[in-house]
Amino acid sequence: MxxxxxxxxxxxxxxxxxxxxxxxxxxxxxxxxxxxxxxxxxxxxxxxxxxxxxxxxxxxxxxxxxxxxxxxxHPRSSVFARSGLSGKMDHKVIGANLDQVIIVVSTKKPTLKLRLIDRMIVAAEAGGMEPVVCVNKMDLIGDVDCLRRQLAPYEKMQYKVIFCSALRGTGLDVIRELMRFKSSIMVGSSGTGKTSLVAALQPDLKLVTGAVSDKTGKGRHTTTHFELHELDFGGYIGDTPGIREFGVSDVSKRELATHFRDFRPYLGTCRFSTCTHSHEPDCSVKEAVEEGTLSRDRYESYIRILDSIGDQQKNR
Ligand SMILES: Nc1nc2c(ncn2[C@@H]2O[C@H](COP(=O)(O)OP(=O)(O)O)[C@@H](O)[C@H]2O)c(=O)[nH]1
Ligand SMILES: [Mg+2]
Ligand SMILES: [Zn+2]
Missing domain, CATH: 2.40.50.140 (Nucleic acid-binding proteins)
Known part of the structure; x- marks a missing residue:
């Protein structure tokens, strides 16, 4: 036979x-x-x-x-998922085996949103991918110092932070180097320059426009066509349409803090082993925020995500 x-x-x-x-x-x-x-x-x-x-x-x-x-x-090494409307459990796997999530934000138009960076970092960490923060439209700002101060906590956590301009072509070599031989996905709000960056990285890529399809008539952001493009310099890149509801998907309240890299040194040292670092007394995370060793912005993001995770979810 x-x-x-x-x-x-x-x-x-x-x-x-x-x-x-x-x-x-x-x-x-x-x-x-x-x-x-x-x-x-x-x-x-x-x-x-x-x-x-x-x-x-x-x-x-x-x-x-x-x-x-x-x-x-074959078994998946990572999973990129999104949830639907906040509060509703609607776990949808968009991509598999991606190595890194390139979180594209812009200095202006639209303004830099740290909360969104934090949500996307949690999604990347939970799915087993490395988050990279990519600040685009550097050509639009004068005060670079203020921007760098806002992003310093991420660099301190050993996340890669790239400053670039798709328009001017600055920082692209750094991105290419990071992407080489890896599978990456571009995420971020609509208008931050994801498609422009992909096009600038490899100009001959045939990018499919109108990535958000409305054929079903079920609303503007229900259908997302995600696809991977092979890169000349090695690797794959996936562009995404602006994901409005980038909810943190399939993460339990108990697990959330472990996806905050900067919180990790404090975990397990709170008075209660089940501490969610929100209302409990003698919480090491809260103390670190008070002392200024943990970023208050990051803590605020944590609390917001924690509140957005439904109580009905499993408490692993
Ligand atoms: N000034 C400036 N504008 C940019 C830059 N990158 C993209 N844009 C503009 O921002 C708008 C949105 O870009 P696009 O790539 O469609 O964003 P996407 O929604 O994230 O894919 C377009 O008008 C681009 O020309 C940049 O580095 N600097
Ligand atoms: Mg786009
Ligand atoms: Zn605590």
């Missing part, structure tokens, strides 16, 4: 029931093997963009143009 040889590749985009798999520099349109569509299988087990898959290559395309069939999905 002859064994069917399987090829391996990365899912780079999904359109309806067609999965585009990049394999050895070639894009192969694949369909899904029937068992993926069994009703009792949770959605999370369906392939997402970034998944490493084994597929059976074919020669003639089927009626939807697919020449391959995805047979299995």
């Amino acid at each position: 002859s064994e069917v040889l399987l090829s391996r590749g990365v899912v780079t985009r999904i359109r309806g029931s067609i999965y585009v798999v990049s394999s050895g520099g070639v894009n192969v349109k694949c369909s899904l093997r029937g068992r993926f569509r069994l009703r009792d299988r949770p959605d999370e087990l369906l392939p997402v963009v970034g998944d490493n898959v084994d597929f059976r290559p074919g020669s003639s395309p089927d009626d939807r143009g697919a020449t391959g069939m995805i047979m299995s999905v």
Whole structure:
């Protein structure tokens, strides 16, 4: 009996029931093997963009143009997920196996939002990806010192902070170096310059515009088409449309503090082992904020995220 040889590749985009798999520099349109569509299988087990898959290559395309069939999905090293409307548990996996989340903020237009950086850092940490803070539109400000002071806590935590301008082309080499041979995703509010940065990093990339689709008529930000582009200098980059509701997804109240890197030295030293660092007495985190060793901005972000996590969620 002859064994069917399987090829391996990365899912780079999904359109309806067609999965585009990049394999050895070639894009192969694949369909899904029937068992993926069994009703009792949770959605999370369906392939997402970034998944490493084994597929059976074919020669003639089927009626939807697919020449391959995805047979299995490899275990994921990381998961990029978002939740829907705040308070509602609506965990949606957008991408898999991404190495880093490039959090793009701008100096102005729109103004720098530290809270959003903190939320995205938690999402990255919880999903197993390295967060990178990328401050774009440096050409728009004069007072760089004030900006650097605001971002100092992140550098102190050993996060990479990049200052750049897609318009002027400054800082791009640093970003390229960080992205090389890795899978990265650009996140951030609409208008911070994510698409401009991706285009500046590799001008010949065919970026799909109108990434937010409204074909279903279900509202402007319900459908997100996330896809990965292969970079000439090695690696993959995914652009995202402005994610308005970037809720922290699938993180419990108990677990949240562990995703605040700067809190870690204090965890386990509070009076109560179950301390959530909010209302409890003799809390080491709160004391550190009072003493000025922990950033008050970061603590405020923590409290806001904590409040946004529903009580119905599991207390792991
Ligand atoms: N001044 C300035 N404007 C920029 C820069 N990068 C992007 N923009 C502008 O900001 C707007 C939003 O950019 P876009 O890339 O679409 O943002 P996205 O929504 O994050 O993808 C556009 O008008 C860009 O021309 C920059 O470095 N400096
Ligand atoms: Mg964009
Ligand atoms: Zn505490």
